[in-house]
Amino acid sequence: MKRRAFLGGLAALATTVALVGCTDSGASPDPTDAGPAETYQVRVAALPIAETGAIWAALDAGIFADHGIELEILPAQGGAQAIPALVAGDIDFAIGQPMGPFRAALGGEEVRILSNYANSLPSGDDVNSVVASAASGITSWADLSGKTVAVNSLGAAGDLTIRAAVEKDGGDPASIEFVAVAFPDVPAQIEAGTIDAAWAPDPFRGMVVAAGGTDLGGPYQQAVPGLTVLTNFTLQKVIDEQPDMVEAWTAALSDALDYAAGHEDEVRAAIATNLDIPEAAAAGIVLPEFTADLSNAGLEDLVKLAMKFKYFETEPDLDAIVVQ
Amino acid sequence: MSAPAVTPRLLPAAARRRLPRWLDGLLEAVGLPLVLLGVWALSALVAPNNRFPAPWRIAEAFVDTWLGESFVVDVLPSLGRLAAGIVVAILVGVALGLLVGSVRWLREYLEPAFEFLRAVPPPLLVPILTLLLGRGDETKVAVIVAGAMWPVLLNTIEGVRAVDAVQRETATSYQLSAAQRIRFLILPSAAPQILAGVRQSLSIALILMVISEMWLTSSGLGNRILFFQQNFMIPEMWSGIVLLGLVGVALAVLFQLAERWVLGWYRGLKETERA
Amino acid sequence: MKSTKSRRARSALLGAAGVLTLLLVWQASSELGWVNGTYFPPPTEVFAALGRFVLDLNYWRTIGNTLLTWAIGLAIAGVSALVLGTVVGLVPVLRRYTRSTVEFLRPIPSVAIIPLAILLFGLDRDASLVIVVYATFWQIFIQVLYGVADVDPVARDTQRSFGLGTLSRFRYLVLPTALPYIMTGVRLGATVALILTVTAELLIGAPGIGQLLTVRSTAGDYAGVYALVVTAALLALVINLLVRAVERRVLSWHQSVRAEVVL
DSSP states (O other), rough: OEEEEEEEHHHHHHHHHHHSOOOOOOOOOOOOSSSSSSOOEEEEESSSSSSGHHHHHHTTTTTHHHTEEEEEEOSSSHHHHHHHHHTTTTEEEEETTTHHHHHHTTTOOOEEEEEEEEEOOOOSSSSSEEEETTTTOSSSGGTTTTSSEESSTTTTTTHHHHHHHHTTTTEEEEEEEEEEEOOGGGGHHHHHHHHHHEETTTTHHHHHHHHOOOOOOOHHHHHHTTEEEEEEEEEHHHHHHHHHHHHHHHHHHHHHHHHHHHHHHHHHHHHHHHHTTTHHHHHSOOOOOOOOOOSSSSSHHHHHHHHHHHHHOOOOOOHHHOOO | OOOOHHHHHHHHHHTTTTSSHHHHHHHHHHHHHHHHHHHHHHHHHHHSSSSOOOHHHHHHHHHHHHHHHHIIIIIIHHHHHHHHHHHHHHHHHHHHHHHHHHHHHHHHHHHHHHHHTTTTHHHHHHOOOOOOHHHHHHHHHHHHHHHHHHHHHHHHHHHHTTTTTHHHHHHHTTTTHHHHHIIIIIIHHHHHHHHHHHHHHHHHHHHHHHHHHHHSSSSSSSHHHHHHHTTTTTTHHHHHHHHHHHHHHHHHHHHOOOOOOOOOOOHHHHHHOOO | OOOHHHHHHHHHOOOOOOHHHHHHHHHHHHHHSSTTTTOOOOOHHHEEEEEEEHOHHHHHHHHHHHHHHHHHHHHHHHHHHHHHHHHHOOOOOHHHHHHHHHHHTTTTTTTHHHHHHHHHTTSHHHHHHHHHHHHHHHHHHHHHHHHHHHOOOHHHHHHTTOHHHHHHHHIIIIIIHHHHHHHHHHHHHHHHHHHHHHHHHHHHHHHHHHHHHHHHHHHHHHHHHHHHHHHHHHHHHHHHHHHHHHHHHHHHHHHHHHHHHHH
16 A cells, blocks of 8 residues: 555656656747748747747747747846856857846957847836835935845846936935845835835836835936847857858847837737736736847946946947947 | 784885874875866866866955955855854754654654745745845844754754663653753764754755845845856856855864764763763 | 554644644734735635646646756766765775865855856756756765764674675675665755755756746746745655655665664
8 A cells, every 4th residue: 555655656756757758839930931941940048027028929920930040938047147058058149138248248258249139218117117115215316325225136237227316316326235136026025124125127116106115217217218128149159150040040039129119919918928927917017119229229328337336347348249 | 813914014004104194184185175276277277268267366366355355244244144043053953853853743743844844945035034034134044044954953853763762761760850861861862963964054054144145135255156156257256166165164174073072072971871 | 552554644644734734824924914915925825826837737847847857966966976975985095085175065055056057058957957966966975975984893893804705795784884874865865956956947047846936926926936835845745755765665674684683
């Protein structure tokens, strides 16, 4: 009796393990008519966040297939993960925030920014904001002085632009204590009072406001309006070794972003499906400006700001990092 | 065992002992590490690699990063919390283990629940405990205790359960009080097992010290190392790893001294009570 | 004297009662407002989310992924720890010379070497495996070291004077003494391996429970997050029971053999 239970338990475990072998039907490209001669297997690392909706929607619309690309999206936890994965050759491209490539380049890696992916919005509701609890009494950027502010990752665009915003409003950025808190933990921590304010995107900033908090607005708008949120980057090595694939990918992504810019409903539907959230929630998300164009990305201003607040010891060479 | 058979065996041993004992000990301690360091240095010269910088670069980063202001602001407080966490983990683990190990129905009642709680991934504990305890040192120590107490607790339970039945009955027939029984019978008997648990909890405590500083804090040894990690400051990151290893060695040495002291005391106690 | 069967049943019931108490405390803390139910949902909501998960094939595949990583990691760590631990444990010179290196490498937290793992293996299962194997290996290795070294000197001299070969010495002398230590090591290693598998998936994004947890977390699905935590905890429980069953089997053989030797 005991033995049967033991074997039964083992069998159950084995079955679940065997399920791993079943592959997803996933997004297989349509075997359509006039496809290009070459097909490329492309692995891209992208965070499992709303912004990736553009790629999901474009994938469903077959845009990548039209360029001969069989796309596999890997969920990374952040740029800090994506770059070692690029170096390891595990992925071909990554979508991530631009400070990552800068730091990696300064560390000696030959990271290249191929194109933009999404810009924040220069006016109106931005894709992310700084929210504060009612109890903290924070109503302006200057009020953040001497307070505890949470960002998801220290040393990146979030805390940098917040410092700039505080200084612009006449506050003292050096007196702010920045701590790392994952976005999903923000509402609970603000309510408990363990942090005074936090930088957060939807849906988390909405939760804080709904609980009575204040929304200061987007720090990007204060520091570098329309600053790029995510860029598309890779290694020089990949460009050297697989130029055709890089070209196909750049073209495909550009088309995908144009598609996303013009098909907001499809993007929201893709977000709802892929993040498994209700459609109403997907409808409430502020979407960024999807574009592959780097001209308004604000990279030069970002670097200047970083040097001003001593985020880098030496200035990253944008001409070398950004592929012209 | 004739003389000729013994003498040749003695000679090589005598030859080996030409080195004074302290030198022998030193060789043992640094021999292998130096060899590995040499291999690393050689490969750094032959095939320079960004992600595995040369030992001298790491050494440079070590001095720059840790032997300055950071020592007082980050390293010492972290080590303090580590120490506090270990001490509390041992106290809680032994106390709870004594209780649970002695009362059989309590053990059966609590053990599955313990296994359940144990399996909560540490990164999730930090936000939860912060909500309950705030952002101060207490939370970080609590995170360390929450993970490090398990080996001590579980080993204490096993140690208490394994106490010799004959000795137990002797204690009962002599009508020893519970406190006396614990002090003279259970603890000495379970001591080796408890110490094995403490030894394992040291490594876990160090891991949790790092994890406890990943979020909701702006200073600390673990906090700095993770910052270097996320921002591609590779030599600094490696210097942090080296520092963690050194802390681990220090803990191991301290543990050895403590073990010798504790076991010596209890062994002596056991000898006297047997006499 | 109660029969073993009814004792086992009573033990199982008590254990279940313990877990139930835990859930009740959790529910109470939410109802009584000690924690905010929005961000830290009560068991009722969490189990509802769990119910939804159970119907989703992807959920089971995710569990399978975690179990696969766990099993491979434990196997690699276990076998290499057994082999290396035995070799080092039996050769005093090796033991003395590797001591400092072991004490240096052992406590280095796996989380500190995550970038290196990704560097070497990318964002896949293999990177998680590095984290899992690294930590689990040391757990089991130390236990094997102690077990192999803890040989009864009288028995050892007896065996030597009988002139038994190395292999039989290993089988009848070393293995029986070392086995309890090894089994404890495997039991502890099994749990550590699972915790680290989930943690590595959380921090790296390799496929498995930890990764699904992050996705649900980013989507603001707190009930789902805790449903996955419960899943991981249940897995740990099941694994623990299985390993204990194996341990009982292996050691029961061992103890009866030992009993004969002593007589």
